[in-house]
Amino acid sequence: MTTAIPHEHTSGNMTLSRFSSLIGTLKLLAFMLRRDRIRLPLWVFGLSLMMLYFANALGTVLTDEALTSMAALASSPMFALIGGPGYGFDSITVGKIIVGVYSVYIMIGAALMSILTISRHTRVEEQSGRAELIRANIIGRHAPLAAALILVALMNLLLVGLLAVIFQFSAIEVDSFQSSLLLASSIGSAGLFFAGVTAVTAQISAYSRTASGIAGVVLAVSFVVRGLGDMSFVQGGNLGWMSWLSPLGWAQQTAPLTLDRWWPLIISLLVTTFLIALSFVLQTRRDLDAGLLPDRLGEATAPTWxxxxxxxxxxxxxxxxxxxxxxxxxxxxxxxxxxxxxxxxxxxxxxxxxxxxxxxxxxxxxxxxxxxxxxxxxxxxxxxxxxxxxxxxxxxxxxxxxxxxxxxxxxxxxxxxxxxxxxxxxxxxxxxxxxxxxxxxxxxxxxxxxxxxxxxxxxxxxxxxxxxxxxxxxxxxxxxxxxxxxxxxxxxxxxxxxxxxxxxxxxxxxxxxxxxxxxxxxxxxxxxxxxxxxxxxxxxxxxxxxxxxxxxxxx
Known part of the structure; x- marks a missing residue:
């Protein structure tokens, strides 16, 4: 005996299927927030405390003589390697020191926060088998990845807000809140970019260590490329364009307190959007707990060594x-x-x-x-x-x-x-x-x-x-x-x-x-x-x- 499916029910399933890949995203987001109730504030407040220390300690300790020394150091390629291009150092202030030297390390912290969080809630979940149990419920295919990306976006937005307030009301005495917000936004843009990178690498490899490692390599290469470009820039060389190949370089090219330009963040936003879209496309082309790169079959017997x-x-x-x-x-x-x-x-x-x-x-x-x-x-x-x-x-x-x-x-x-x-x-x-x-x-x-x-x-x-x-x-x-x-x-x-x-x-x-x-x-x-x-x-x-x-x- 067969049972016919009512026409209305079939039509409802077809309508539901159009949005089924994201079903359960908000529930998973709430679950991730609960899991990260300790990790989230540690990351966000930890990076914020770095800014709080830099802004207030340097604003209190640095004398006019020390500021003059910092301005002189700006012409050094070694200074450009460890910090950045040093925009505005011809009329140096403590705020410009933080923007031109220390902010890149908070960017790296935000990038690591995003890399580890995306990997934790996507590839690690699949690798441990927990994702399969979750997907046994009414959970869409893309829901875990979407929830993880939303979580990281919330973390970076919270970080941006705290950094902007801390920088504005610190001992530096910044004149315009727009500059403080621009600095914080540039740091947040770096974090979001590497969230997109990790979302892609999580589809490539079936192992969380490899996925995080590839994203980490991208971060390291970004720092080196930016450093080489900035070293050439301060020496008047012809390799300064290399800084524009790095997402960290895009963030630093905003030059808060000096040029105050927002448009370099558009580059970061567009590339991040492309990476996130690519990650969803790649996810549809692989099986659960598998990567796009095929697992290499091992030998039937272990080697003698x-x-x-x-x-x-x-x-x-x-x-x-x-x-x-x-x-x-x-x-x-x-x-x-x-x-x-x-x-x-x-x-x-x-x-x-x-x-x-x-x-x-x-x-x-x-x-x-x-x-x-x-x-x-x-x-x-x-x-x-x-x-x-x-x-x-x-x-x-x-x-x-x-x-x-x-x-x-x-x-x-x-x-x-x-x-x-x-x-x-x-x-x-x-x-x-x-x-x-x-x-x-x-x-x-x-x-x-x-x-x-x-x-x-x-x-x-x-x-x-x-x-x-x-x-x-x-x-x-x-x-x-x-x-x-x-x-x-x-x-x-x-x-x-x-x-x-x-x-x-x-x-x-x-x-x-x-x-x-x-x-x-x-x-x-x-x-x-x-x-x-x-x-x-x-x-x-x-x-x-x-x-x-x-x-x-x-x-």
Whole structure:
């Protein structure tokens, strides 16, 4: 016996099907807001506190003499690399310093917030199997992605509002609220852009680590491209157009307090809209829990070298390490090539630059030493992300399966730590090799290759100490592993800007990156290196013992 479907019901289903892909979006949004009731305010208020600190502390501390020094530093390509093009520094104010130097790092924070949030609520949900359970209800195909994008948009809008108010009513005394709103909007536009990037990468790969990693590579490339363009711009070169290839460059080209132009944000908005639309189109072309890139079939039997936890940890990190190695080697070659222009223009640079780099006769050595510090900060990002990957493995229930196969907790964590520490050493070596080769090719002095290589390698213990902090949190309280990023940010900020802002030595000494010495411009402090190694081992030991005693967690 068959039953005919009433015509009215069929017509209703056809009408419903037109909008079914977004059914349940608001309910999922409410659920995501509840899940992120702690993460959301931590991200938004944390980035807002950075602006609050910069605006009020610098507005109170910087004297007229310090402002004059900052104006002189604006002509340095190194200053353009770490901050930006320095619009309006010919009539410098504290507000322009924040806009031209510090705002890019809040943009990076907003970008990371968006990348991790989109990945958490899309690809991680599919990878863990929770998305399949949710889709068993009346939930549209595109609803999870749409809800995640709306959530990130709300986070960035809230961030924009708070930043604008903080900047306007800080000790800087900004005249126009339009400038404050423009600065905040430029930061929010960077966050939204990388939300769109991650929405696309989440469709490409079936794994959250790869999706977030590709988005992170886009962020890193954006920073490097912007830096190269700005370095050329301040030197009067012909590569300034490269800044316009970077979403971070679009945000900085608004130049609040100087040019106050909104139209560069239109570029960011249009590209973001295209990326979001592309992500929905790509999602219709793949199955749930699958990526557009097909999974590579493994061998029927494991290779002979894959016999223990150490080789398995290397297998899991191999792809990430290869990408990072390529990026840092290429970055080293590019930045090393700037040694010759720095040396040629040394006599014409302001005295403040001479002090930072040890005088005009030590400009090359000072630049190489700074590059060792700069790439140590990059390698520390790799190490901290590797530590966070341990928690992801645990939440995806893969760690539990691995431990059930006869691998001890101690052996697994120690193996992962060893691979990460050797990986960071390899990254520093490749970066130093790249800088040395680039410098030697442009100057003809091949002794610089050795100096650059040593100067980069000796910075590795600082990276290991941060990794040890992250492992300690993972072993004892994995939910607080993100605190490591605060320690990292503090150390990086003091290393990059501490001398410029004339902080006291006691404050500068709290940065983990400033303890070893920037060889070849400074003497290597071997005692400090030994202390950092001892602290790293102690922290790793604490983390391993904590991991052995606590229960495995899953979300």
């Amino acid at each position: 894959l016999r223990n936890s150490l080789t398995f940890a290397f297998l899991l990190q191999r792809s990430t390490l290869l990408w990072w190695s390529f990026a840092l080697l290429l970055g080293g070659l590019i930045f090393g090539a700037f040694v010759q222009p720095m040396a040629e223009n040394a006599e014409g640079m302001p005295p403040e630059i001479m002090i930072v780099f040890g005088g005009s006769d030590k400009m090359v050595e000072g630049y190489l030493g700074f590059m060792g510090l700069y790439f140590a900060i990059m390698s520390a990002i790799y190490a901290i992300l590797a530590a966070q990957s341990l928690r992801t493995e645990e939440e995806m229930v893969r760690t539990e399966t691995l431990l059930a196969a006869g691998i001890s907790r101690k052996g697994w964590l120690e193996s992962w730590a060893l691979v990460t520490m050797l990986g960071s050493l390899i990254l520093q070596t490749l970066a130093g090799f790249g800088v040395g080769i680039g410098a030697s090719l442009t100057t003809g002095d091949w002794s610089l290759c050795r100096s650059a290589l040593i100067g980069h390698i000796i910075q590795t213990p600082a990276v290991w100490l941060l990794f040890g902090i992250a492992i300690t949190f993972y072993g004892i309280a994995p939910r607080f592993i993100g605190v490591t990023w605060a320690v990292f940010a503090w150390g990086a900020a003091l290393s990059l800007f501490g001398d410029i802002l004339q902080f006291k030595d006691a404050v500068l000494a709290t940065s983990v990156f400033r303890t070893i010495g920037q060889y070849p411009n400074e003497t290597i402090s071997w005692g400090v290196i030994g202390l950092l190694l001892a602290l790293s081992i102690a922290l790793l030991t604490i983390g391993v013992q904590g991991f052995r005693r606590r229960d495995l967690v899953a979300t």
